[in-house]
Amino acid sequence: MPEASPLPLPDLEHGPIAPLWRAASQGEFRLPRCISCGAFDWYPKGECAQCHSLDIDWCKLSGRGSLFSWAIVRRALHRPLAPLTPYISAIIVIAEDRVTRFVTRLIDCEPAELYAGMPVEVRFADLGYQATATGIIAPLFTKTDTTGRDEV
């Protein structure tokens, strides 16, 4: 077998969501939000879908949310991701707006304990957490201490 390629990495300088990655390196979870009406602009379109304002800023969020859906990836079909396997790919919704989804990875969770609506919170860790160091801090998520089932 050939040696696995390094993990795919985000563009921290010029990428479309470079501010998210720069915020993560400071230990903050930020998403673009309309200053006028508070609606989230995710994925960024640069114009508020609700009020059409162009006044959008990357706002700091609580880092809390709820599990929307997930998959246990035991085999990586995209070969550069092989070092991560097995991993839990996940979509969460953010606590500030339960219809805004964020694609991430769950860490320090057991597959059997997962359910839709499970409360989760951000954990800033290396993008290659427990697999391979990348030097890039990512907003990964894990279960919270509180139990319960949020409406998602």
Next chain:
Amino acid sequence: MAFKADPGPARLEDIRGKVAIVGIGEAAHSAASGRSPDDMAFQAIDAALRDAGLKPEQVDGLMVTGSTAGQLTADRFRAHYGLDHEIWTSGKGGAFSWAATAPHEAYAAIATGQASVILNVFAINWASQQAADAGGPATAHLAEEMKANAEVVFGFIPQPVYFAHVARRHFELYGTRPEQLGAIAVNSRRHANGHPGAVMREKVLTLEQYSAREPFIDPLRIEDCCLISDGAGAYIMTSAERAGDFPKPPVIVEGVGYGGAIEGMHFAMEPEFASTPHRFSAPGAFAMAGLSPADVDVLAVYDPFTIVALMAIEDLGFCPKGDAGQFVEGDRLAFDRGRSNGGLPFNTHGGMLSHSYLLGINHVVELVRQLRGEAANQVRNAEVAVYGGYSGVDAGTLIMRRG
């Protein structure tokens, strides 16, 4: 697919009864073979021309999937057959949802006198490309900038990962179970076992075998995912007024519908995450045809994953939303149960799950065979057939009737 459809249902001109499909053909389908798309396309075209009793010089229209690399051009068609006549062309054909909507596009050319015999063809060598690490279905998704920065880096790639999330969401919302996805995989395999030309013709799959497999992208098993193939398919369209001039019984297009996903390629952001754009494309097609799902004798659906097939059955209106898990259990989808016995003959060639990954073009070829009464897994008295085409970002519905 580097392609953006307008969100929601499209308004299409009524073409009920205007277009006939008078010829069909396929290349041999296989795993990685080293064959070029053009070689396979011409094999399928030769078969379709023979089937329709036509000569290459009589073809004056060519439709392909413009957004898929390597598809046939009018220049290469002329060069291959040593011709120099004018050929109307359109990139809004080939496979995916456009294997459903091509007759609508074709009719515009027929009605305005731009073409009279229109060939719709699709060829793919993704099996060879993937074996050579040179491409395949994930290529367009990896290249999309937002996905590269917000999804790929977390491990949310390629399509089996997307649709594992969709399946999980369907399970959580509606109580759907893995064995119900398995029922679709097993039924498709049984149909392939009885179908000459199916890549999985010799490989049996039971529900027990399915359940014993460990999910590799949980909740999906390998058997929930389509094949990756080399192959080609083609069908020939003309005005329904001329339908009687060809050797085979004609198939008449009764309805066409089309609709786009709300968020395009960003599947993770799609508001109705456990649904498909079939919900936008189907109502218009059934309205145009003056038919309802209850009138359909045989259904073929673009089936990249069992979960997509399951959602399509709901979203096309064959059962209430959320009920397809129960609906597909047992032999409900078998070709030999039939509507009068409460069945819904489904992907009678084995679909992309077990016949070949031809992106839907040979779903239409199979339905034409069903309506002619010449299918391998023949549905008794099949008069009305529906193809549910899909590409992830859009869906097309094609309703056909025996002429």
